[in-house]
Amino acid sequence: MTYLAKPKLHHPTLPANKLGFTRRDYEGKISTLCAGCGHDSISAALVQACWELEIEPHRVAKLSGIGCSSKTPDYFLGASHGFNTVHGRMPSVLTGANLANRELLYLGVSGDGDSASIGLGQFAHAMRRGVNMTYIVENNGVYGLTKGQFSATADQGSKSKKGVVNRDTAIDLVAMALQLGASYVGRSFSGDKAQLVPLIKGALSHRGAALIDVISPCVAFNNHAGSTKSYDYVRAHNEAVNRLDFMPRRDAITAMYAPGEVIEVTQHDGSVLRLRKLAAGYDPGDRLAAMNHIATYEARGEVLTGLLYVNPDADDLHGHLNTVDRALNRLGDAELCPGAAALEAINAELI
């Protein structure tokens, strides 16, 4: 490369990858999310995955919608171009960007409100078109930025901060993506870096539509009656602070468990998430089996995590559209404009 980055000041023992980049070269601005937010763990996993894959940071384009999750692209890969688009519409913008230049890696970051509610249509169509991308849903089942409304992935029967019980059935984006033809489908947990980093690496290396649904607990809107860690409880017991900007400090939830195991994870709101890690012998090449598998475990109240399905031979939208190998945005006048003589021939036929 002609334009290698100058090394930044960093700890001398920080290891560099083959390109000479340290992890710091894959970082972005300082996060403005709440301390302990699962989304920050996902950003860290993305940094780790890109560093390990030895991706040139500027060869990634990161796109997002609106919401807490969609703010995160500012907090990693600072040398990449980013685009914080409009609510629920990241998939179409990413599709257009990808069509313009197939030579970059496309990373879409979204949330459950962004993808399962306002953007469900765009989510579905980007998956079925096979846009070559890594699409990460940072799924916390809640609208964080607008302070705690249910999202469409919230479990039926769960209780919001205001004590409202969600009566609607939850949308499972993983099951949808499988049905719609996504060619790489995984689910993970923000606190399980050991699982998440390889899953992201696999997605970045995959050609086609790759979805990773990452369950990512929200530390802020965990309110339920009786909880000593609830927003209201803390407010009642700490009168010195402003109720709008006070945020109790919490640690990010982590979970380490082995393949095939079930682990119960107690979230900040006290709810228990039963994660089952796919067994080591699981065959992710069988789409129908994957759909069946997910449904079976869902009926037992367990959420399957891991790489659920992959089709390594998948084609992508460029393949479907039979576009040239070069990036469309690099084609010049001579390649695009048919010229005056061709136009005269067209005129001659138009009478």
Added chain:
Amino acid sequence: MTSNVQAGTAPRIEAVNDFVVKFANVNGSGSASANELFARSLLRMGVPVSPRNIFPSNIQGLPTWYEVRVNEKGWLARRGGVDLMVAMNPQTWDKDLEEIEPGGYLLYDSSKPMPASGFRSDIHVLGVPLTDLCATRYTDPRERQLLKNIVYVGVLAAMLGVEPEVIATLLGEQYKGKAKLLQPNLDAFMMGLHHGREYFDDALGLRIERRDAVGKKIFIEGNAAAALGCVYGGATVCAWYPITPSSSLAEGFQKYCSKLRVDKATGKNKFAIVQAEDEIASIGIVVGAGWNGARAFTATSGPGVSLMTEFIGLAYFAEIPVTIINVQRGGPSTGMPTRTQQADLLSCAYASHGDTKHVLLFPEDPRECFDFSAAALDLADRLQTPIFVMTDLDIGMNHRFCEPLEWDDERRFDRGKVMTAEELEAGRDFGRYLDVDGDGIPYRTLPGTHPSKGSFFTRGTTRDAYARYSEAGPDYIYNVTRLLKKFETAKELVPQPVLKAAARESRFGVIYYGSTSPAMAEAFDALQEQGVHIDTLRIRAFPFSAAVDRFVAEHESVFVVEQNRDAQLRMMLINEQEIAPAKLEPILHYDGTPITARFIIEAIAQRVRADNVEPIRAKKKGKAAA
């Protein structure tokens, strides 16, 4: 089988190369191609025509009309009134008869007897037993139906004097390599021709005579021309959602790209077209592609623009090149989806929430659809903002006789201010929203340009000149006032207005735009012939340039002719140019049909009369011209 001619009480309309034929058909009966064949045959005889398809929002069964104005002088607007009605649809019989001018002609299928009460006494009736002719000749019901249309073209050719060789040539071109289809069509045409010659000698006072008034001009739909403009202008990404009357534009882009944009060596496409799930996704794809440096466009109509407005605001504020071709139709809501209007000016000029203003271009015909579509792609890159090409159904979906398309091989795409890796490497300061040149247009970098320099985060939220998130008042003001400066810069870059001065100095002016053009040109001449001198200014873009202010200042009173209810351009002139409302007199036509010269002449004559000037009337030449 009865062929008959019934003379009417009014004297026959007599005209050569100057009349209106209207075909009343049933949608889905195969009439469209026969009617177009008729129109094309006149062009091949060197006589200008302007056909208009008046169609329902329907695939089969509802009434549809095809109106052909024949005019050797080249007036291409809808004239109004009908000299010869080919009435093939019993559903609309009464209404169709009403439209015929006194002394005009009715051609109908006389296979079944019609009661005399079904006709008007002042018109001349020509009964042709079309169904019987086809029933005798063909056994297949489908052939009987389809070829009936070609039979009446044959009868008309005989009556009007259309050269049969011309029709035969056109059929040969249409069915090239499809001998099985060609032969029955030729046969049906000849059957009609012979029948017409045998039974209707001199039954019609209307004649076609060969002229040389076509020259190098072409016959093309505005949507096809706009599609070609996008090919020539370098668009590589098109995203769209089907909506009348714009669908044929995206389909035309596909067709022309398949011919002109396939890499010969690899067979791969130098374009990408996505039929998206809705208009929101269409514009999203265009925004993404524009952000990433590809030339991209979408084609839509009013309801589509309504859906796109959130993204349009993002593209305006984040400064992303976007081209939107709006083929306008009758609104609001679903409105009149198969009728024409110029009623989206305000919704496009100020699309989206917050303070926004967008560049609009107003093509007058297919030739300008081509020119302005290519220009829009340049302007979008140059100005880094959404550009609207405001065409309409009348231009977009009708074949129009117009100047040939031209391209200068010396011309290069204007990709605008894009900072390269070399410039970044050389240490050039990069502030994504920094006004370096004083024209309000900042520099941008494309994703993937440089490993460590020039990356930035694009967002719809406020930011400073270096694209850093900021909600500070001064940063916000810097950006939005710079956007105004950029809009000011646009005034000189967009197509400038076209002035047509009257033969004598005039205190009256007319401002018009877009598809009103042919009617206005004809009205200008007709009025001038009667001694009414009015200067005209055809506006071709928003923001308005200084020439518009001068034009208004130079006239006591200015008529603003538009095809919408609310005088939308007039509102914009009042608001943007601070022109006194009393000075701008609206002339508005908005029933969904294309505006006619008759309408404009009538409206202007009335106002001028009220202004105590010598009264004038719509010109009547025979019964056939105005």
